[in-house]
Structure formats: C-alpha cells, structure tokens
Amino acid sequence: MKEINGISKDNVSVKLGQRRTLDVNGIRNRKHLGFEHQPNASVTASSNTGCSSSVMTNDSQFSNMYMSKQAKKSISDMSVSCSETSEGSAVRAGSLEENEFPPDVDCTRMLEESSLPTSFGKREPSQSKKAKSVIHSLKFGGTIRSNYPKNKSYARVKVFDICQSEAEAEEFIRLRSPVDFLDEAEETVDELCKEQEPAQRVSIVKKCRELGIGPGGFYRPGYKDGAKLRLHMMCLGLDWDPQTRKYRKRRQIDRCKPPAIPPEFRCLVDKAILDSLTLIKRGSTVSNAEDILPRMNPDICIVNFYSEIGRLGLHQDRDESTESVTKGLPVVSFSLGDSAEFLYADHRNENKAENVILESGDVLIFGGQSRHVFHGISSIIPNSAPHILLQETKLRPGRLNLTFRQY
Numbered sequence: 001m002k003e004i005n006g007i008s009k010d011n012v013s014v015k016l017g018q019r020r021t022l023d024v025n026g027i028r029n030r031k032h033l034g035f036e037h038q039p040n041a042s043v044t045a046s047s048n049t050g051c052s053s054s055v056m057t058n059d060s061q062f063s064n065m066y067m068s069k070q071a072k073k074s075i076s077d078m079s080v081s082c083s084e085t086s087e088g089s090a091v092r093a094g095s096l097e098e099n100e101f102p103p104d105v106d107c108t109r110m111l112e113e114s115s116l117p118t119s120f121g122k123r124e125p126s127q128s129k130k131a132k133s134v135i136h137s138l139k140f141g142g143t144i145r146s147n148y149p150k151n152k153s154y155a156r157v158k159v160f161d162i163c164q165s166e167a168e169a170e171e172f173i174r175l176r177s178p179v180d181f182l183d184e185a186e187e188t189v190d191e192l193c194k195e196q197e198p199a200q201r202v203s204i205v206k207k208c209r210e211l212g213i214g215p216g217g218f219y220r221p222g223y224k225d226g227a228k229l230r231l232h233m234m235c236l237g238l239d240w241d242p243q244t245r246k247y248r249k250r251r252q253i254d255r256c257k258p259p260a261i262p263p264e265f266r267c268l269v270d271k272a273i274l275d276s277l278t279l280i281k282r283g284s285t286v287s288n289a290e291d292i293l294p295r296m297n298p299d300i301c302i303v304n305f306y307s308e309i310g311r312l313g314l315h316q317d318r319d320e321s322t323e324s325v326t327k328g329l330p331v332v333s334f335s336l337g338d339s340a341e342f343l344y345a346d347h348r349n350e351n352k353a354e355n356v357i358l359e360s361g362d363v364l365i366f367g368g369q370s371r372h373v374f375h376g377i378s379s380i381i382p383n384s385a386p387h388i389l390l391q392e393t394k395l396r397p398g399r400l401n402l403t404f405r406q407y
C-alpha cells in the first residue's frame, strides 16, 4: 500500500455517488468521453473501488466521494482531495502561468476586452500602477457592481459570469450534443438523456453564478508582479489573498466583502463529512472516527472556476489558523462541470505527483494527517461535464470547484 506521509493512497480519495455508482462506471464514462488515455485512471479507480463500493447508496447528494484515506467521498456533484507535508514553502505561485493564459474569450461578450491582457509574453503592469490608470469596468448586462466604496481608488474588478448567455448556451449545446459523446454500442442517447442531474449540483452552480456576478464575485487573482492565476476565484465568508496568503474580511483588490457561505452549502459539507466518517468507521477499527477525520464548521469557501485551459500548481492549503491546520480540520472540495486531473503528493514536484480524475459531482476531503498534502490541478478535460448539468445551468466550458475550510 502506498503511503503519502503516512497516509495510504487509498485514503486519498473515496468516491460516493449516485450518478456514477461505481468507479468502474466512472471508468466506462471516461472511456466514453475519450479519456481512456488518462494515465492513472485505472489506478485511481482501483484505489477508489475498495472504499467507495462499501458506501454506495442511493444518496442523491453525492456521486463520488474522495477522501484522504480517512475521509474521501463524493457528492452527486463533487469530489475531494488531500495533501500533506510538514514543509511550509508551498504556495500557489506554482500555478502562475502568466505567459500562457489567453484572454477570457469565453466571457468577453459582456465585458471590456481592454481589461484583459492581449499579450502573455509580457508581464502585466503591477496592480498598484494599474489601479491608478486602468479602472476596470464592472459592466454586466448594462449594470455595474454597485457596492464599491465611494472616493476610493481601488481597481474595479470586471464581472466574470461562469454561465453563458442564452445565445451562447444554445450554440454550445448545438455544437456539443450528447451524440458527440456516445461510444457506439455502450450507451444510447436515450440512456444518456434519462440521467437526471441531481438538483443539488444544479443549484450549487446557479448559486455560485448569482453570487459570482455580484459584489465580491469572481475575479482573476494575481500578484504584485502582474502574474495571474489561471482561474477565476470568488471567496465566501472570508477573503483569501493569494499575494499575502492571508484571510481578511474585505478583499484588497476592491474592498468588497465576500458574500456569506449559503446555508445549503454548509449542509452539504456537513453531510459530506458525516458520510466520510461513516465510511471510515466501516473500514477501520478505530474507536473514534473523528480522531482520523475531525469535523469542522466552514467559515471560508474558495470557489474557483477553471476554463478549459485552467490549472493550479501544487500547493498546500495552510493559510488557515494554526489551530485549524494543526488539528487537521478537513478541506472539503466539491467539483462540478468538466473533469480535472487532480495532482497530489507529499512534495512539490509535479512530475512525481500522483493523480486522480475528479468528475462533476465528486467530493474530495483532505483532513487529519492528509491536511497538508500538496495538491493542484494539472488540466481540465474538455467536454467532460455532464450534458444535463450544462443544459440546466448554462455553465461555461470548464470546471467549478468549491473548497470549504474552517479558519
């Protein structure tokens, strides 16, 4: 059994779920979508199968759950992963790719293209310079985010809508009909369409969209030197600043307060942890499963949207309070939309990291000893999102990920 800093690989992920009831089905689906070349898909599947098969229920909340051997599971829309190490140097800087990230072509329709870099061969001017000279417009459907403090020269952040307009969505659905995803004899269109997207997943996307276009919503985080992360981010509860790596009540870029974490999200997190604890109890002889996976009350949620070219370098989540991190209070992560290759390791070398494919509806939890695991997203798998989810939400091509933590 492979171990990551004392954690067996089996602990790193667990799948719960209803949409893909078994990992085997997950594999079949992946093949279906042309992912058979994912190098570690079978490894992932075999490591998950042992844990998840015992917790397969008709639970419509979760489809797959991954957890650190202690705690992985999936929501019918989410997945969770973990990381661990005692070294403290991992930062999100690993995810900076300022020369490769193209303009946000997906969302420019309603946005001002001038606020996006057109050349990625050069660094953007630093935010402090830009704040004075280029005030980003916040236009969305003719309106401007309204809660910016008056008389302040903070840069305004343009709106990023994770969902498409009616017209975009129609075109998208037309071009990517389910027929494109079919693999001859394996499934028919009817079978595919009969699959229902769990309501929870749809409502999570819709809620993120609603919050994401409002004050404190999605923006493209960056660093003082102009480098940008290859994703759009929105923080709920508390703001996390990639530059300072600190949590604050207001975000630096525009002084907006992050929206509160919706209560229904909290319930899902609680449920995910409870399900994981059940899983742990079944699979181990420990007297108290919470010694392995402590419970937590999230007061932070970082919502990331990755376009099809998004990524996030290997890093540790260790900016929460010392107490939270030391106790191993879990990070609970939900994935929606396109699948992603999730890397994890006990070091920062991406070339030597393990990987697992996180699909829409997967939940990944890393807590306890796995709390410090290095993790990241190496790629988004295009066209892999459930068609029904896209139809019901108009989610843009890409992946939505929510990670809940307790400060």
Ligand SMILES: O=C(O)CCC(=O)C(=O)O
Binding pocket: 302, 304, 312, 317, 333, 342, 375, 376, 377, 401, 403
């Ligand atoms: O997108 C993911 O699955 C990981 C996100 C993550 O690691 C983070 O936001 O810290």
Ligand SMILES: [Fe+2]
Binding pocket: 315, 316, 317, 375
């Ligand atoms: Fe993370």
